[in-house]
Amino acid sequence: MMKFRLTFLPLLLSVAHAAEVSTVQPVCPVLLGQETNPVLGFKVKVDEPAKLEGIEVSLTGTTRLQDVEQVRILRGKETPASATGAPVAELAPKAGAMNRTCDLALETGEHWFWVSVELKKNADIDGRVDVALGRLKVGGAVIQAPTPSPDGSQRIGVVVRKPGDDKSKAYRIPGLVRSKKGSLLAAYDIRYKHAGDLPADIDVGLSRSTDGGKTWEPMRVAIDMGNDPKFGFDGVGDPCIFSDDVTGRIWIAALWSHGKRAWHGSGPGLTPDETGQLVLSYSDDDGKTWSKGESITPQVKDPAWNLFFNGPGTGITMKDGTLAIPAQFRSADGKPHSTMLSSKDRGKTWTAGTGVRPNTTEAQLVELADGSIMINCRDDRGGSRTVAVSKDLGKTWEPHPTDRKGLREPVCMASLMRWQHPKYGDLLFFSNPDTTKGRQSMTIKLSSDQGMTWPDSAARLYDERPCFGYSCLAPADASHLGVLYEGSGALFYLRMPLNEWFK
Structure with missing residues (x-):
């Protein structure tokens, strides 16, 4: 309400x-x-x-x-x-x-x-x-x-993408990262024909800002997997954009549906004709140009599973240089599970973790101060988020004390970000529709104790209108937090001064 x-x-x-x-x-x-x-x-x-x-x-x-x-x-x-x-x-x-x-x-x-x-x-x-x-x-x-x-x-905010821009009917699924050079890079679905999910005519788009989100360059197409005449399209979407903070390389992970091989229609196997493909693309020039999407599905998917792909949003570079991104799979029985992927060789090879629990899907990761990974998951049961911790890159998971009680949700993607700020300390920020029913009341919450508590006094409602509900957080600059979030087929950007939380 x-x-x-x-x-x-x-x-x-x-x-x-x-x-x-x-x-x-x-x-x-x-x-x-x-x-x-x-x-x-x-x-x-x-x-x-x-x-x-x-x-x-x-x-x-x-x-x-x-x-x-x-x-x-x-x-x-x-x-x-x-x-x-x-x-x-x-x-x-x-x-x-x-x-x-x-x-x-x-x-x-x-x-x-x-x-x-x-x-x-x-x-x-x-x-x-x-x-x-x-x-x-x-x-x-x-x-x-x-x-x-x-x-x-x-x-005051910015419309980064709206229906009709570049002849696309809708834009969805925001991912946001700040590059090593300080640019903001926003990835998202270009949903050309309608606002619906894969399988559809969808590419991954990229918008770039070099002034903290005040202005945005014209859209680039980062991943386009072609147009097989047998299907009329090869849709690719649900992007996860992340930075290798060691090399400066920017990565995008996304789901490629060759025909009807998305959430529904994907099955056992490893080939594009059998199952959806997790593809990776990278940029070595701060997001200006992108490599062709390459599938890593044979590396990471159990052939018995129906589908394996990334979670949308963003990933992280751990303190020891390990790359880590959220992921999800549908097991042989069709049930979804949140998990993670990690790479210790700068993205050449990847290793998948185990499922957190059934009925979890889109997730986000942070590395906690003790070096463990916290995963924060959309839970199809609704009402609240699943939160778990792993000390072995997702081989095993333990429920966090806030699991299924610390953060409200209406069944929706959310964003989680850790910011070790030189002035304000070690912070976790979380963004989602702060409700248990319906997607509205977009809110950012702050935890100063590694996610053990999320005080109401540190919650900032930033848009209460009904919307599609996905969002992604990133530092806009040294003193502002940026959020890219969905309207209804549009993508909006706001930046908030950190001193708003620390007056």
């Missing part, structure tokens, strides 16, 4: 005629590259037909007025996504009150409106946007609107 800040102010318009005005301010980032960004909602309730004749708003609380291109008033319903259609009013941004007359008939009942902000192309993504509703003129009477909570300002 949306966590609105809600205030009411009933006012008399005349002796026989009354109105109520209320405001809501959900957590809903204002995004560069998106025209409609609902910042504040207000509801006008009239007990008989009247007219909305004037609106006054201000950008009080906005970091830089020069970041705002346009302010629009849109009709809608009680959720931000409902703000569509032609604007009721448009206002040029300025300091102080912005007024606009209108002539809108209101039937008896409730009427929802949203104040939407469009940003300029050079807006500062480290800033904030806020809107205050001033006065309304309804039925000839001037109404002073209620004042929202002062903490209602919205973050």
